[in-house]
Amino acid sequence: MGSKSVTKWPKQITPSLVEGLIYSERDLDKAISIFDAATAEYSNGFRHDRSTFGLMIRRLLSANKFVPAEDMLVRMKREKCDITEDILLSVYRAYARVHKPLEVMRVFGKVKDYECEPTAKSYITVFSILVSESQLKMAFKFYRHMRQKGIPTSVPSLNVLIKALCKTATTMDSAFRIFQEMPKHGHTPDSHGRTLEAKELLIDMEANGCSPSVVSYSCLIHGLCQSNKLADALELFKEMKSKGVEPNVYTYSSLIDGLCKNGYSLQAMELLERMTRKSLVPNSITYSSLIQGFCSEGKITEAVRILDRMKLQDLKPDAGLYSKIINGFCETNKFQEAANFLDEMVLSGITPNRVTWGLHVRVHNRVVQGFCAEGCPNKAFPIYLGLRTRGISVEMKTFESLIRCFCKTDLHKAARILDEMVVDGCIPDEETWNAIFSGFWDRRKNA
DSSP states (O other): OOOOOOOOOOSSOOHHHHHHHHHHOOOHHHHHHHHHHHHHSSTTSOOOOHHHHHHHHHHHHHTTOHHHHHHHHHHHHHTTOOOOHHHHHHHHHHHHHTTOHHHHHHHHTTTTTTTOOOOHHHHHHHHHHHHHTTOHHHHHHHHHHHHHTTOOOOHHHHHHHHHHHTTSGGGHHHHHHHHHHGGGGTOOOOTTTSHHHHHHHHHHHHHTTOOOOHHHHHHHHHHHHHTTOHHHHHHHHHHHHHTTOOOOHHHHHHHHHHHHHTTOHHHHHHHHHHHHHTTOOOOHHHHHHHHHHHHHTTOHHHHHHHHHHHHHTTOOOOHHHHHHHHHHHHHTTOHHHHHHHHHHHHHTTOOOOTTTHHHHHHHHHHHHHHHHHTTOHHHHHHHHHHHHHTTOOOOHHHHHHHHHHHTTTOHHHHHHHHHHHHHTTOOOOHHHHHHHHHHHHHHHHHO
16 A cells, blocks of 8 residues: 555554554554554564554545545455444445535445444534535435434434534524424523524525524423523523514513523513513413412412413413412412412312322422411311312321321311321321320329
């Protein structure tokens, strides 16, 4: 492959020695001569391994010597030296550098000949090259092949798919939907999929003669809010308005949700007012975001106002929203208000189901325990009865709180609750038994 080498070789030739010599030789032909001479120097001595083969292949590729580089792959196989994925990735990228995507596909199609099983890294690299070279028909076919092979979706693969879909105006909406759905499937967009990607998507749209619509902007704003990039979402919102694209309910709801999740519920409220002034009708998602935001910030009064406003619009709050309000009141020790909303929830016909069962258990038990902690067992007892009649589980702590409270005022109720506790399979602790015994003992002494 090259001219005769004049390298002085020691008796012991090692891969690191050969690598060092090839690295330091700037002339490619001389580097090839060193590579060949290393094995020719001693008939039963040095044999190239993956590191020296890989280095020589990369040197050839950097000089666009593709045929000699692929000959090296054949030689590796002949000499029973494992061909690694990293070496093949170097070949793909080299062909991509000179805009030869068909050669990339040809080499990728020969991986089985090289006995190298491609991983997701190889698939995504080839997919990305096809998209970058605008070989879209081939790219989408390759993506379907990836999915059939069981290559899992990931942030890098979805980013490439979004880029591919943005190449044509007819598939723009699909790109935005994928961008929007990424966080829901555990794929939080990375630096390629956040602000820069959002900007690139819009630029691609305009370059393809497709003016960004309210749907396009709204999907991107939603995706940015879901990825906790609130500042970027607000910036996009301003840009949208500056270009004369009017936000819709979905746009406002996404921003309101993002603001509430980041502790800016009052600013979210301002957006709600602006939205209604434009005759846009808030939906359940809009109100839910505000209620959850106000509750998480301890602004329970504001949360109740939003709930009332929601009901005036004939939108029915669900168990989740009621539980937020109830827990909010419990956090501030306003257990009577919490109990009032428990009653309202029941009167509204909201009953436990498979999904909300645990939620009902938690809020009901919390209110009972709260009343007991305040020394108001007679207010707690009706809620306890409601729990039992509706089949909602009573927690161990609830039984214990009720028994200890009633031991001071009504031993018969305390004993009844103790019986029901045991029937439910709950074992009273020592403190609960002591409360019962002390209550009866004090009653006997006073008799």
